[in-house]
Each structure stands twice: as C-alpha cells, then as structure tokens.
Amino acid sequence: MESSQEWPDAGPVVRPYAMTSGRTTPVRGAFDLISIVMATRPPEPDDDGLQPELAQILRLSRQPVSVAELAAELDLPAGTVMVLLGDLLAQQLIVTRSPTPARGVASRPVLEAVINGLSG
Template sequence: MNGSRRNWYDDEAGPMVRLYAMTRGRAQPQRGFLDIIALVIANTLPEQDITLTPEQAGILDLSRNRPISVAEIAARSDLPLSVVRILLNDLLDAGHLRIDRPTPPRELPSEAVLREVINGLRAL
C-alpha cells in the first residue's frame, strides 16, 4: 500500500494542520455564539504574546488597525467560520481583543416610535 498511496496535496502546499488541531478538538466555542456581523477590535499586538498560534496572531493582525467583522476575518484568514469563532473566543478569554456585538432587533425602536420622532422633528 505504501507504493500506491498518494497525497492529495503537493509539496508547495506547505505544512498541513487539521482544523481540530487548531481548535484543540473543539467543534463549538465554549462561550456564547458570535454573530458574523459582530466587530472585532484587537487590544494587544500579536508580538506581545509568544504563546499565540499563527492563526491567532493573524486574527490579531487583521483586527489591529480597525474593527473588522467575524465574517471578514474568516474570509481573509482562509479559515472556516466555525474555527474562527472558536479562536476568537479563545482570544477574547485571554483579553487580546474585544467584540462589539450588534444590537438585537428586539431591542431596536419600533417603526412607530421612529415615525413619531420624525414627525416631532418636522414640527420643529
């Protein structure tokens, strides 16, 4: 079997790490669910913690200069969204970043309230 065994990747692909190794076997974040439109902002620089994995350092680098959404981090890091959510929760637990979550729709003002505000402004 050794002679007939083929690799599905080539030498140019570089080292391959299984996704479950990046998340230490976890399939879901231990904290709450992160919405894909939540904004991530780095509190620390990747160079400040030598224990970070390359993926975690990459996430901090992406979110260092400006807030970036969870979905955009997944797209730019070329990692599955589920893995990004787990890594983000790990970074959040370690104090490396903060997350600004969107306001839930049930907490937004109703259409009637907004219309009253508009009518009140027009009356001024």
C-alpha cells in the same frame, strides 16, 4: 491498481480541529458572522505561546473587522475562527461587539407599501 498512489501536491494542510484542539464552541463569548472584533493590542514578540493564527487575528483586527471578514482573510471556517476568537477574548486580547436587534417592528401599512412597491 497500484497500492501507492501519487497525491497532488496540496502543500501543508492543517485541519481546523487541530487549531482548536478539537473544540467546536468558544470557551468565552458568543459570536456570529457579523460580530465586530478589535484587538486590544498588536501581537508582541514575547507572545511565545500564541498560535500563529491567533497572532494573525490580532494583526487583522487592529481596526474593527467582522468575524466573516476574518474567516475569509484567514481562509478558515467561521466556526474555527469563532473558537479562536473565544481564546483571544479569554486572554483579553480582543473586544467584541455583537449586532443589536432592530428595535420595534415595522407596521402593517409600511410592510404592505414595501410589498406593493416590489410587485409594482
């Protein structure tokens, strides 16, 4: 077996932990996949210190968008996107809205009707 193997051309690969400096939790905010994100302003030319991924998130979130949609569009793990969103939130470059839990619990008769409807 040769000591030097040919690796397929994978193109530039940036590990998600490099984008987040090894962090696995956001510095600010609590996000889930259906949290809605919206930029407070578009990226500006004088945003020299802004990572390319952060600028891209700002561009993608000009309109309300979910964390899951951002992760898919950026082709990044959702956890990485959440850490990056925490950075943007700390800089007040985004606002977020988390889903609210449903109010009240369905009554037993309603649940039984749903089960009967599904099994019938």
